[in-house]
Amino acid sequence: MDVIRIGDADDPRIAEFHAIRDRDLTGRGGRFIAEGTVVLRMLAAAHAKAETGDFVAEKILLLENRVAGLGEILEAFPEDVPVYVASSDVLDRIVGFHLHRGVLALGRRHREPSAKDLLASLPEKALVVAAFGIANHDNIGSIFRNAAAFGADAVLLDAGCCDPLYRKSLRVSVGSVLSVPYARAEAVDLLTTLADRDFAIWGLSPAGTTEIREVPSHPRMALITGTEGEGLPAHILSAVKTARIAQAPGLDSLNAATATGIALYEIAMAQKRL
């Protein structure tokens, strides 16, 4: 394994890793920072099928003492993905804070399928999650993690959702943003396309009419999930079938990630896909 030592925090070869915390809010050019061993492994897996998939790895930056332990993952990347290493001091100066785990990579989403194309590519029996208006990075990450855990085929994002490639979303997803195909479109277009493709569309809402356990199975199921506080807007809820998760009476509501997890589990079990 050839590694390239970086001694100067201003070395242009690792410029993309500069002050990553501040730049977390940009997400320009389809590039993103993958952080930690698990996400690095997912990036290697995504890169390995880059010809048909949506992601490539561009470079890796590691704390010098992490290289030995990562051998197997690093070897999964092709040789033209450079591996840079730095001391803890230099690495902290590059990223702008103390990077405890010392594992970073720069990836790029080199293909962005349209929602229409993504839905056209799905199998006859399918499960998709559509997230509407979810701007919270943790919640977007959780939706991908749950989608992966319960074998969903795709995630759809409306224009109000944040970018799942934000560093924190990617980390919370445990890298699932790189493994579950996703696409973005306007909410109305997503609903229309789902209906055209014969999906049964269910919106999740505390005011839903059908308990999630009782939702009838259908070969193609779409679950729409909204924000934790506001939920899905009325014009969406009136356009789709609605499901609720029974809860004890009171002020509280479920965490968005938990609600989506319960709903996906129920639908996936009803579809016998687990």
Place this chain on the structure above:
Amino acid sequence: MDVIRIGDADDPRIAEFHAIRDRDLTGRGGRFIAEGTVVLRMLAAAHAKAETGDFVAEKILLLENRVAGLGEILEAFPEDVPVYVASSDVLDRIVGFHLHRGVLALGRRHREPSAKDLLASLPEKALVVAAFGIANHDNIGSIFRNAAAFGADAVLLDAGCCDPLYRKSLRVSVGSVLSVPYARAEAVDLLTTLADRDFAIWGLSPAGTTEIREVPSHPRMALITGTEGEGLPAHILSAVKTARIAQAPGLDSLNAATATGIALYEIAMAQKRL
């Protein structure tokens, strides 16, 4: 509403709010910091039944411009709970960082029931969650939030769990730590007491033998949940019945909060308590 203006960050009357972020790790004397409007409301509710309940409010500290909007909640506290107000500058100097929301209270757990007494007080039909070895503040908070959402009667904590009154746990629980009774004991004692009280004890594990949807209902159900990475230790799993949540094959696992939420939903539905 009489409020007491604080002009000096070192005023001894509000000393307990000093540098709360650093002291978040202590939790001494049963005192805790409640933060935000929702948790303040839960503290008011807990204080209102302090004679039989476990919590009292000791003092409240607010950003001056928050007082007007909190009238109804503040009036729920008795008059001998002082309400201090401060400007944004003074408040930030007190707590040691910029406190955006400007709503704090000091509470105290004035009664700590033993696990035996708590279990003895539960109704004939009961659901409890036992958390084993959960040191993550978010995850403990989530367990309480889910316990409240699905109407669990109590939470039991083994010696390896962190204090649910940590500021972050309390916030993540949306104040449910103040509404769902809990007690702490050694894991072995918890199992013995649960068995003595005729609880069906189910450990949640990816290697569990029964799918959580198929777990037979019983009037008294106890769900044991462990840490996200390690799960429950082998000596616990071998002593109880075990349930799993079906997932797509792969490296990933569910987030601890989501797993507990799914399991509690299933058990609560099977018990027809929702």
